[in-house]
Amino acid sequence: MIQKRFELIGMPERPAKPRKTGRTMMLDKGLSSRQVEDVLDVAADYVDIVKLGWGTSVVTPTLDRKLAIYGDYGIPVYFGGTLFEAMYLRDQLDVYKRILDDVGVRHLEVSDGSITLPHDEKLELIEELSRDFTVLSEVGSKDQEKILPPYKWVQKIRSELAAGSAMVICEARESGTAGIFRPNGEIRSGLVDEIVDMVGADRVMFEAPQKGQQVWFIQNLGPNVNLGNISPEEVLPLETLRLGLRADTLFEFFKPGVPAGEAGELPEFP
Amino acid sequence: MIQKRFELIGMPERPAKPRKTGRTMMLDKGLSSRQVEDVLDVAADYVDIVKLGWGTSVVTPTLDRKLAIYGDYGIPVYFGGTLFEAMYLRDQLDVYKRILDDVGVRHLEVSDGSITLPHDEKLELIEELSRDFTVLSEVGSKDQEKILPPYKWVQKIRSELAAGSAMVICEARESGTAGIFRPNGEIRSGLVDEIVDMVGADRVMFEAPQKGQQVWFIQNLGPNVNLGNISPEEVLPLETLRLGLRADTLFEFFKPGVPAGEAGELPEFP
Amino acid sequence: MIQKRFELIGMPERPAKPRKTGRTMMLDKGLSSRQVEDVLDVAADYVDIVKLGWGTSVVTPTLDRKLAIYGDYGIPVYFGGTLFEAMYLRDQLDVYKRILDDVGVRHLEVSDGSITLPHDEKLELIEELSRDFTVLSEVGSKDQEKILPPYKWVQKIRSELAAGSAMVICEARESGTAGIFRPNGEIRSGLVDEIVDMVGADRVMFEAPQKGQQVWFIQNLGPNVNLGNISPEEVLPLETLRLGLRADTLFEFFKPGVPAGEAGELPEFP
Numbered sequence: 001m002i003q004k005r006f007e008l009i010g011m012p013e014r015p016a017k018p019r020k021t022g023r024t025m026m027l028d029k030g031l032s033s034r035q036v037e038d039v040l041d042v043a044a045d046y047v048d049i050v051k052l053g054w055g056t057s058v059v060t061p062t063l064d065r066k067l068a069i070y071g072d073y074g075i076p077v078y079f080g081g082t083l084f085e086a087m088y089l090r091d092q093l094d095v096y097k098r099i100l101d102d103v104g105v106r107h108l109e110v111s112d113g114s115i116t117l118p119h120d121e122k123l124e125l126i127e128e129l130s131r132d133f134t135v136l137s138e139v140g141s142k143d144q145e146k147i148l149p150p151y152k153w154v155q156k157i158r159s160e161l162a163a164g165s166a167m168v169i170c171e172a173r174e175s176g177t178a179g180i181f182r183p184n185g186e187i188r189s190g191l192v193d194e195i196v197d198m199v200g201a202d203r204v205m206f207e208a209p210q211k212g213q214q215v216w217f218i219q220n221l222g223p224n225v226n227l228g229n230i231s232p233e234e235v236l237p238l239e240t241l242r243l244g245l246r247a248d249t250l251f252e253f254f255k256p257g258v259p260a261g262e263a264g265e266l267p268e269f270p
Numbered sequence: 271m272i273q274k275r276f277e278l279i280g281m282p283e284r285p286a287k288p289r290k291t292g293r294t295m296m297l298d299k300g301l302s303s304r305q306v307e308d309v310l311d312v313a314a315d316y317v318d319i320v321k322l323g324w325g326t327s328v329v330t331p332t333l334d335r336k337l338a339i340y341g342d343y344g345i346p347v348y349f350g351g352t353l354f355e356a357m358y359l360r361d362q363l364d365v366y367k368r369i370l371d372d373v374g375v376r377h378l379e380v381s382d383g384s385i386t387l388p389h390d391e392k393l394e395l396i397e398e399l400s401r402d403f404t405v406l407s408e409v410g411s412k413d414q415e416k417i418l419p420p421y422k423w424v425q426k427i428r429s430e431l432a433a434g435s436a437m438v439i440c441e442a443r444e445s446g447t448a449g450i451f452r453p454n455g456e457i458r459s460g461l462v463d464e465i466v467d468m469v470g471a472d473r474v475m476f477e478a479p480q481k482g483q484q485v486w487f488i489q490n491l492g493p494n495v496n497l498g499n500i501s502p503e504e505v506l507p508l509e510t511l512r513l514g515l516r517a518d519t520l521f522e523f524f525k526p527g528v529p530a531g532e533a534g535e536l537p538e539f540p
Numbered sequence: 541m542i543q544k545r546f547e548l549i550g551m552p553e554r555p556a557k558p559r560k561t562g563r564t565m566m567l568d569k570g571l572s573s574r575q576v577e578d579v580l581d582v583a584a585d586y587v588d589i590v591k592l593g594w595g596t597s598v599v600t601p602t603l604d605r606k607l608a609i610y611g612d613y614g615i616p617v618y619f620g621g622t623l624f625e626a627m628y629l630r631d632q633l634d635v636y637k638r639i640l641d642d643v644g645v646r647h648l649e650v651s652d653g654s655i656t657l658p659h660d661e662k663l664e665l666i667e668e669l670s671r672d673f674t675v676l677s678e679v680g681s682k683d684q685e686k687i688l689p690p691y692k693w694v695q696k697i698r699s700e701l702a703a704g705s706a707m708v709i710c711e712a713r714e715s716g717t718a719g720i721f722r723p724n725g726e727i728r729s730g731l732v733d734e735i736v737d738m739v740g741a742d743r744v745m746f747e748a749p750q751k752g753q754q755v756w757f758i759q760n761l762g763p764n765v766n767l768g769n770i771s772p773e774e775v776l777p778l779e780t781l782r783l784g785l786r787a788d789t790l791f792e793f794f795k796p797g798v799p800a801g802e803a804g805e806l807p808e809f810p
Contacts, residue, residue, distance in 0.1 A: 005369055006328040009360050030776030032578040038302040042332055055785025056776055058546040062582055082787050089796045090549050099545055114787045142787045173787075236300030236326055245325025247352050247384045247412045247443075256359045275639055276598040279630050308572040312602055506570030506596055515595025517622050517654045517682045517713075526629045 002243065011243055012223040012253040017074075021202055022224030022242065023048040026235055027174065027209070030056050033065040035232075043235040044073050049107070051228070053174065054082035067103060081111025081138050089115055093125075100133065111138035113171055113179075119156065123163040130164030136205075140171030140179030150194040157199050169228055170195065172207030176229070180206060187216050201225055209234075214241055215248040223253065272513065281513055282493040282523040287344075291472055292494030292512065293318035296505055297444065297479070300326050303335040305502075313505040314343050319377070321498070323444065324352035337373060351381025351408050359385060363395075370403070381408035383441055383449075389426065393433040400434030406475075410441030410449030420464040427469050439498055440465070442477030446499070450476060457486050471495055479504075484511055485518040493523065542783065551783055552763040552793040557614075561742055562764030562782065563588040566775055567714065567749070570596050573605040575772075583775040584613050589647070591768070593714065594622035607643060621651025621678050629655055633665075640673070651678035653711055653719075659696065663703040670704030676745075680711025680719030690734040697739050709768055710735070712747030716769070720746060727756050741765055749774075754781055755788045763793065 002011060014022055026047045031039065040047070050070055057063055057079050070077045079100075087096040100108060110126050117125075122137070129135050137160040139153060148156075157168045170192075171179030180188055195204060205226035208214045211234070217225045223242040230238055240246045244253040272281060284292055296317045301309065310317070320340055327333055327349050340347045349370075357366040370378060380396050387395075392407070399405050407430040409423055418426075427438045440462075441449030450458055465474060475496035478484045481504070487495045493512040500508055510516045514523040542551060554562055566587045571579065580587070590610055597603055597619050610617045619640075627636040640648060650666050657665075662677070669675050677700040679693055688696075697708045710732075711719030720728055735744060745766035748754045751774070757765045763782040770778055780786045784793040 002328055003331060003333065005372055007362075007365060008328070008356060009362065030582055030773065032581040034304075034574075034578050034581070038304050041302040041304070042300055042330055045331065046329070053777070054787065055780045055783065058542055058548070058785055059586070059776055059779045059783065060582055061543060061585065063543060082785065082790060086548060086785060086790060086794070089790070089794060092547075092549065095547060102545055114790050233300065236329060237323070239329045240325045243325065243329070245328055245352065245356060247324065247355075250352060250356060250359070250384050254356070254359060272598055273601060273603065275642055277632075277635060278598070278626060279632065304574075308574050311572040311574070312570055312600055315601065316599070503570065506599055507593070509599045510595045513595065513599065515598055515622065515626060517594065520622060520626060520629070520654050524626070524629060 010254040014223065014242060017045065017048065019048065019224075021226065023205065023226040024230055024235060024238060025049045025051055025169075025205060025226075025228035027051050027053050027229045027231055028056075028066075029053040029174070030060065031066070031232065033062050033069055036066055036069045039232045039235070040069070040073050040075070043232070043239075044075070046235050046239045047075055050075055050077045051109070052077060052079050054080040055086060056080070057083065063103065067105065071104075076107050076134070077105060078107035078109050078136060079105065081109040081113055084109055084111060085113070085115045085117075088117065097129075097132070106133055107136060108133040109136045109138060109169070110165070111169075111171075113138060113140065113142040119159070123159055126160055126163040126165050130166075134166050135164060136167050136169055137165040138169040138171055142171065142173055142178050144178050144183045150191045153191060153195055154198045157195065157204065161199075161203055167203050167205055167226070168199075169205045170207060172209065172213075172229060174209060174229060176207070176209040176213055181213065185210055185213065187213060189216075189220075192217075192220070196221060211237070211241075211248070214238055218242055218249055219252055280524040284493065284512060287315065287318065289318065289494075291496065293475065293496040294500055294505060294508060295319045295321055295439075295475060295496075295498035297321050297323050297499045297501055298326075299323040299444070300330065301336070301502065303332050303339055306336055306339045309502045309505070310339070310343050310345070313502070313509075314345070316505050316509045317345055320345055320347045321379070322347060322349050324350040325356060326350070327353065333373065337375065341374075346377050346404070347375060348377035348379050348406060349375065351379040351383055354379055354381060355383070355385045355387075358387065367399075367402070376403055377406060378403040379406045379408060379439070380435070381439075381441075383408060383410065383412040389429070393429055396430055396433040396435050400436075404436050405434060406437050406439055407435040408439040408441055412441065412443055412448050414448050414453045420461045423461060423465055424468040427465065427474065431469075431473055437473050437475055437496070438469075439475045440477060442479065442483075442499060444479060444499060446477070446479040446483055451483065455480055455483065457483060459486075459490075462487075462490070466491060481507070481511075481518070484508055488512055488519055489522055550794045554763065554782060557585065557588065559588065559764075561766065563745065563766040564770055564775060564778060565589045565591055565709075565745060565766075565768035567591050567593050567769045567771055568596075568606075569593040569714070570600065571606070571772065573602050573609055576606055576609045579772045579775070580609070580613050580615070583772070583779075584615070586775050586779045587615055590615055590617045591649070592617060592619050594620040595626060596620070597623065603643065607645065611644075616647050616674070617645060618647035618649050618676060619645065621649040621653055624649055624651060625653070625655045625657075628657065637669075637672070646673055647676060648673040649676045649678060649709070650705070651709075651711075653678060653680065653682040659699070663699055666700055666703040666705050670706075674706050675704055676707050676709055677705040678709040678711055682711065682713055682718050684718050684723045690731045693731060693735055694738040697735065697744060701739075701743055707743050707745055707766070708739075709745045710747060712749065712753070712769060714749060714769060716747070716749040716753055721753065725750055725753065727753060729756075729760075732757075732760070736761060751777070751781075751788070754778055758782055758789055759792055
């Protein structure tokens with residue numbers, strides 16, 4: 001949030017934590033415990049949830065300490081979808097659940113970005129797992145060749161939410177070059193429009209690791225769009241984009257010339 | 271500076287702090303207090319001034335602690351020009367000055383990278399603000415389409431220095447793709463030549479976030495060119511470029527075969 | 541290594557430290573002492589050797605403290621080849637050896653990525669220096685125009701190993717755009733094949749800073765290929781690539797459908 005002494009007029013409103021819109025998911029791909037403390041020392045207010053990328057938790061010797069720090073800050077953590085997929089492939093989902101219980105992680109991603117998982121089975125898994133965990137499910141392939149048409153995205157997102165998914169994440173990879181993006185990082189804007197029109201933006205989170213991508217979402221869906229795969233050092237910069245405090249969005253929310261009271265209201269949320 | 275035990279012959283001379291040439295401006299876009307300590311533990315000697323990028327200070331809860339650490343190291347700090355522009359747009363420059371007084375920041379950037387600010391008014395602002403602050407002014411647009419011809423750059427730089435600007439910063443953005451650079455990051459070398467010819471290089475600082483850009487400036491303007499928008503982890507690497515200790519500039523200052531006494535003298539400063 | 545509680549079946553085997561294959565060389569280009577502690581807190585098991593990039597050690601005021609921390613973790617450190625080249629150019633190799641003795645560094649890189657060093661002389665230097673130091677020698681030019689044919693690479697690597705080099709490093713630069721890679725970062729795969737066929741992969745280390753490059757090596761040479769120029773924050777991600785715990789290599793080692801006992805064995809090392 002805006003620090004007290006900076007009384008800028010006409011700023012977009014950002015809900016306080018725990019918030020239901022305008023969420024930021026941070027991608028932790030191997031931070032040490034002290035590095036987590038450092039990031040949260042400045043960015044705790046802006047991080048709503050943390051993903052320990054793909055299988056990095058498997059090779060993190062200090063996992064418990066790390067989880068404890070995120071826990072102290074009240075920030076939920078989940079393991080990347082690729083770990084789920086690795087466990088699924090091995091027919092070890094029971095082991096996976098035991099591990100999550102063991103480390104005290106209560107959120108879980110169900111994804112099929114790399115594996116072939118019949119959608120009926122995915123829905124069953126979401127239903128079953130959402131009894132014990134907060135399930136985030138992911139739609140979209142990591143394979144740049146596998147282009148799903150927009151109506152299929154919408155079908156999948158709707159049915160996964162109906163099956164018990166708390167939020168659906170739209171795939172982009174760490175690099176921002178798959179799923180909702182073209183291989184060159186350009187957004188598939190028609191796809192995003194259709195998703196937002198048909199599903200709404202509240203229960204969907206878009207992975208958007210590149211600044212240009214974040215700008216596009218904020219310009220098109222407003223400051224309180226849910227964005228994911230944000231690297232630790234980009235959490236604060238993203239918050240400035242949401243608030244119109246970086247060149248790219250300076251004129252997005254504040255309209256000079258418009259009397260202060262009327263300017264800067266939150267753009268309607270799609 | 272070169273650590274004592276490394277007695278390499280024929281090294282370019284680098285002035286000690288506080289220096290008037292060969293300055294490095296570090297871009298802090300959201301470091302925590304401890305991260306600042308970490309960076310300065312190795313790089314304090316090489317950082318002349320720090321910019322808290324655009325409006326990041328507005329969302330930094332630990333701003334006072336951070337400023338105190340930079341202060342302990344005697345390194346001046348200023349807030350990015352976009353924050354100035356956000357305040358100007360809102361007709362809140364008086365508030366801005368009060369905030370700066372409140373946090374004890376004595377340097378201030380006056381820029382018009384995103385806003386339309388008539389140059390006469392910019393000069394008046396520089397004149398007025400330079401009574402209370404050390405003013406750094408910035409020339410060049412963040413908009414890649416707005417190409418200013420070289421003679422206009424020179425006019426602006428000269429008049430801003432005359433109005434009281436302590437140093438003029440030539441725009442490049444965090445990405446190095448605007449202002450003195452083309453959208454692909456390539457340098458507008460004719461422009462830089464004209465600036466240096468007409469104004470000199472001492473009171474001008476070039477933003478040069480990319481390594482190839484830094485190399486170009488060091489090769490063309492010598493080791494003691496003023497460079498800005500250097501990310502924290504690139505401060506030490508930049509210092510090695512200045513000293514000819516990285517492949518790109520290994521032969522820039524030391525000429526093998528030339529007797530040690532004659533080699534390695536500081537190239538004439540433009 | 542895989543943390544105990546994650547009992548995934550069919551994982552590729554990774555030798556424990558000190559290991560002779562599957563080594564990772566981390567590139568430290570100016571970390572502070574505390575940043576080194578942070579990295580090693582999570583990644584110590586995955587870092588086999590550390591290079592203080594090019595001449596960064598010359599401008600690191602906290603060098604002794606840093607070396608002490610790496611020493612506490614039993615991780616050998618060496619200075620980048622460009623520093624060797626800078627010393628060689630100045631005819632100061634005796635000074636260089638004294639410095640290494642002084643700081644207690646026992647590994648040394650002999651390279652000619654930027655300088656012209658007749659190969660006979662390079663071999664003599666390797667022979668001489670390997671009496672007092674563990675010599676790592678590097679093959680390949682940093683100059684993207686200097687393309688060495690594969691058989692020349694093989695000749696050089698073989699003769700340098702014969703002269704006393706403990707391991708030969710194949711050049712790629714920090715950027716991954718020279719030596720074994722084309723300027724666009726694409727791998728010269730025929731070259732790598734010939735090197736591995738003729739020399740074997742054990743005593744060769746490939747610099748591979750980009751993820752796509754690491755994936756290529758792991759897919760083609762197995763999880764225990766020696767890789768170098770890995771930035772600190774990419775050490776853990778690389779370990780997940782080696783273990784098939786990231787999307788890019790998920791199917792590399794584990795074959796679904798194959799009974800657990802038969803799957804996931806270590807691919808034959810070339």
